[in-house]
Amino acid sequence: MKDIEEKAYVFGTIFTLANKLQILGDKMDPRLTVKQWLLLAGVLRCESTAPTLSEVAARIGSSRQNVKKMAALLEKQGFVLLERDGEDARMLRISLTEASRRHLQQREEMELRFLEEVFQGFDSRELLHLSAMIGKLEKNVGEMGRKDARKEV
Numbered sequence: 001m002k003d004i005e006e007k008a009y010v011f012g013t014i015f016t017l018a019n020k021l022q023i024l025g026d027k028m029d030p031r032l033t034v035k036q037w038l039l040l041a042g043v044l045r046c047e048s049t050a051p052t053l054s055e056v057a058a059r060i061g062s063s064r065q066n067v068k069k070m071a072a073l074l075e076k077q078g079f080v081l082l083e084r085d086g087e088d089a090r091m092l093r094i095s096l097t098e099a100s101r102r103h104l105q106q107r108e109e110m111e112l113r114f115l116e117e118v119f120q121g122f123d124s125r126e127l128l129h130l131s132a133m134i135g136k137l138e139k140n141v142g143e144m145g146r147k148d149a150r151k152e153v
Contacts, residue, residue, distance in 0.1 A: 021118070028110060031077070031103065039070050040079065040104060043094055050095040052085070068092070079103070 025034035032040070042060040043051060051059075057067040071094050074080045079100040085091035096104075119127065 025114070028114060029107060032079075032107075036070055036074055036079075037104075037107075039067060039074065040096060040100060043080070043096055044104075048093075050083070050093040052091045052093055054091075056094060074100075 022034050025037070028034075029037070038060050039056065039062075042056045046055050046059055048055065053067050053071060054064050056071075057064045060067070071080055071082055075082050078097055081095050081097060083093050083095070085093055122130070
């Protein structure tokens with residue numbers, strides 16, 4: 001295959017793998033979809049204990065609008081609390097509930113089994129190489145996004 005064909009194959013495969021992983025992941029937990037789990041994980045990974053929706057959106061690579069819609073649903077299910085910022089009422093902050101933390105803790109073993117199965121047959125060297133390559137791709141896509149944002153200004 002020529003380089004452009006390889007690039008097209010990798011590009012298309014990223015989407016099909018993402019779809020397949022989402023379908024499998026959604027079957028894992030009847031209470032949370034993979035995207036909802038990612039949002040909760042994004043809240044956990046933010047430095048602030050109650051990050052803004054914009055901070056979470058940036059962390060998980062989503063739009064603020066999509067995060068807000070998911071967060072509203074998760075709030076109805078008792079997984080998160082949405083509160084206006086005390087100093088700037090325009091900002092909406094999100095925090096995990098104790099029920100959410102318990103649920104995530106209960107899923108841990110299932111998540112580990114899922115990851116082990118997804119990466120079955122990969123040795124440490126291959127995982128490091130794959131991680132580096134994905135990081136490189138992520139950097140390129142991030143730069144493309146920044147260039148696009150500068151054009152809009």
